[in-house]
Every structure is written in C-alpha cells, then in structure tokens.
Amino acid sequence: MSENKFSVKKHFFSSLFDQNPILVQLLGTCPTLAVSTTVVNGIGMGLSATAVLVLSNLLISLLRKFIPKQVRIAAYIVIISGFVTAVELLIKAFLPSLDKSLGLFIPLIVVNCIILARAEAFASKNGPVVSMIDGLFMGVGFTFALGILGLIREVLGSGSVLGYTIPGFKPILFFALPAGAFLTLGCLIAAVNYILALSKNKKGGSK
Amino acid sequence: MNSNTENKFLTMTASPHIKSPIKTRNIMADVVIALMPALVWAIYVFGFRALTITAISVVSCVAFEYLYRKLMKKSNTISDLSAVVTGILLAYSLPVSTPLWIPIIGSFFAIVIVKQLYGGIGKNIINPALAARVFLFVAYPTELTAFTEPGKYLSPFAVNVSKAASDITAGATPLVDLKNGIIPDADITSTLIGNIPGTIGEVSATILILTGIYLMIRKVITWHIPVTYIATVALITLVLPLGNAGGVSFMLLQLFSGGLMLGAFFMATDYVTSPATSVGRIIYGVGCGLITVFIRYFGGYPEGVSFAILxxxxxxxxxxKATKPKAFGGAKK
Structure with missing residues (x-):
C-alpha cells in the first residue's frame, strides 16, 4: 500500500474482502455486535462511520506534517470526535428515528478502532486524496459487513427484511439477542476465511 | 483418530498389541439402551407424541451428521451412534407439545454448529444436545415452556399443537413454585415416579436413577460426577432452603423435579465434555451443583441444569490440566 503504487481498484476489493475491517481485521466489533439487529441499523451505522472516516482521514492527512509524533493519538481523537459530533447532530436533526435506534453508538464512533487504525496506519503516511479514498473504501467495507450481518439477523431474528415482515416465517428470537450477534459474526468470519483460502489456493499462492 | 479411519496395513506399532474391545460404538449403544426405559415412561405419561418427537430428533441428527461429513468429504461417523445419543437427549429436553419442526432446527444446531464445526466427535467443547436445548429455549421461549399435564395425550402427528388447547398448562412445573419458595401441590411420590409436567425425558426421576446405576455397573460412567452433582444440590437445598418452605420435602422436590437426574447421569457425564481425572470430575460435579442451585434460586429461569452443565x-x-496426575516415578515439583 505504498503511495506511488496506489491502485484504486485493488484497494477497493481488498477493503471489501481480504482486508475487510470487520470480517478479517476484526476491528470495531463493539458497534458491529450491538447495532446489527436490522439492515437499516447496520447500514445507518456503517454510513455514519464512513462519513467520519473520510473526513477525519482527509484532515489528518493534511495535518500529518504538523502533528507532533508524541501526541498524535490524542490529536487524532480530537479531530475524530469533532466530526463525530457533527455527524451525531446531523442525524439527530434529520433522521430522528435512526438516532433513536442507534442511540449511544453514534457518539461511540469516536473510539471506533477502524477510524483510529486508518488514521494511524494510512492517513498519517499518505497524501490527502488517497487518504480520502482509503477512508471511503474502508467505510464501504465496514458498511458492507454490517449490512450483511444486519440482514441475516433481521431475517432470522425478527422475520422481516427492511421492516417488511416475511409471511409464514417464525422468527428465531435468539438471533435478535446479543448471543445471536456473536454466533452470526463468528459464522460469517469463518465463511469469509474459507472463501478467501479457497481463492488463494486457486491462484496458487501460499496457503 | 477415529477407529474407522485406521489404516489396516500400518499396524506395526510398539507394544501393547492387545486392543481394547471398547469402542465409541459400544459405549454409545449402552447409553442408548439406558435411555430407553425413560422413553417408555414418557410414552405412558405423555402419549405417542413423545415417540414422534424423539424419532424426528434422532433421524435429523443422524441425517445432519451424515450430510455434513459427506459434503465436507470427511470420514463418516454416523456408525459410532453418538449422533443418535445426541438426538435422544435433545428430544428428552423438549416438552411434548413442541411443534414437530423444532427438533429439526435443534438437531442442525447441535450437530452442525456445536459438534461438526469444531471438528466432530471428541473435539466439541460443549455438549451438543444441551447447547441445542439452550439455543431453542432462547429462540422459542413460548413453545419450550408450554408443558402438558401428565395423562393428557396430544396428537402424535399434528405439527403444531394449538395453544388454546386446555390440556397445556403453561410453565407449571413444580420448579416454578419452588422458585417462589412454595411447596407445589404435586406430592413427592408422583414427582419421584414422574407423574408431573415437564420435558419428555426429565420427568421419570426414578427410572433415570436406575438406568444411571446400570451405566455405572457397565462402567460406562463413573460415580464421581452424578453423585457429587446431586449431593451438592441436596446439601444446599437442605441447609439453605428458599422461603418458608424448608425441610426435607423441599430438598426432595428440588432433586426430583426438573432436569437434574437426566443432566447428572446422562448429560454431565458426556465423555468429550467432562474431565478425565477423578478429582477433576468431583470438582466438576460440585461446580454443576452450585451453579444449578444458584440459577434456581437467583436466576431469571426456573431451571438451571442445562446452563450449569454448559x-x-x-x-x-x-x-x-490442574488435576493431571504425576507420572509414576516422575520428579517432585
């Protein structure tokens, strides 16, 4: 992932699949497990985090030469929390129902490890444009994983898709509960690892 | 290694050359035999629907085990009968009014998720039948807490038993009363022989004790886990009863109602998920007993056996690891 050989297409697929922040890097599992009860919640959370990720990556990348190394984490957190507050107020103003269902987890984006990890690992070493693209792709990967998790849990746990009830299906309450979140995430990670291992073997790469 | 994956041409091993005749299959067959009297009693108390549910559960457990091993191109393990035992134990922990599709979902959870995803027999960390029971209990709380009065037979083949049916008494096992510190109406004799509402396999306390002793005589299980488990529950409920109910009758009702006997003799003693040393088994049994009583006294559910064992x-x-015996002649620590 060096700056001079930045391939947009390659980076997009890697952040969706083999470097997916949730399914492979296992970052940000707390909001993942807590808010993935429905598709709307999952995608809402994913998009808010994406917005923060893009903007904080941009600003941190612009300021990367001015932030002293010793206090960089504190500086990143201040920048991130500024954007999180903005996003939180916007959601409160325009999407009150989403705000109600996500609740505390919007302000908690401040301590979401994906955002800090991208700031530390990418934005602090790369230029503003690629940092924004990186933030966008990582955010899309996060939203993608949350959406799938939310879909599985909504179908099985509440017997509905996007709020529309599936006729004739008896919901399995287990999947709407926290234990179901752990189980679903575990199975999803296992499935992604299996598929990635298969595709690596096909390419003839190392196991 | 599984016995059926042994390569017959490569048996040039060091001594001893005499092989034990005990195979997983023999042990599991003994457990199946020991579980049968409780099924006969369940059919007598709850009618043939008990048999239907057990059959569905066993068939789907074996089918999921076969299909998974086949799809994953692994050696087939259905002939060791462990899936049959899982199926019977799963059915025994369901009430007789359970809709007929619930055991199939439970079997899938037990065999595929709890057992096979961890590598199959011998590698699962928790008991598949119990894990599936808890999963179903959390997933379908209303269906799994509707108990039938003994002697009122339900249709053996109706997929769903209607909720309005007057013969289902929701959640009226003696344990619910005991939790509130009241001695229930059910007298001790009918609790002992199993003429009370409850799940298919757990009601027949006396039969379960006798078949458990059969398993001990056959040396399938040792005394450590069941005895320490039941003794722990007996001691606490005798010394520290709940409410004003107190006394020996409170203790006996605690022992003989609910899944304690089934759990202590047949579920806690599962080879894969219980300790291998005697000291370990005693600690394990006491631990199961303590957690069971704590859940029955202070927990959100009236029954704690399945959670305790899990x-x-x-x-x-x-x-x-902690109770590993020192090798003979090994150095002192």
Missing amino acids: IMNLFVWYLD
Missing part, C-alpha cells in the same frame, strides 16, 4: 463444560480443559 458453564462447567467450559472449565473442563482447565480442570484436566
């Missing part, structure tokens, strides 16, 4: 399952690795 929690202790997670300690088995540590118990085995």
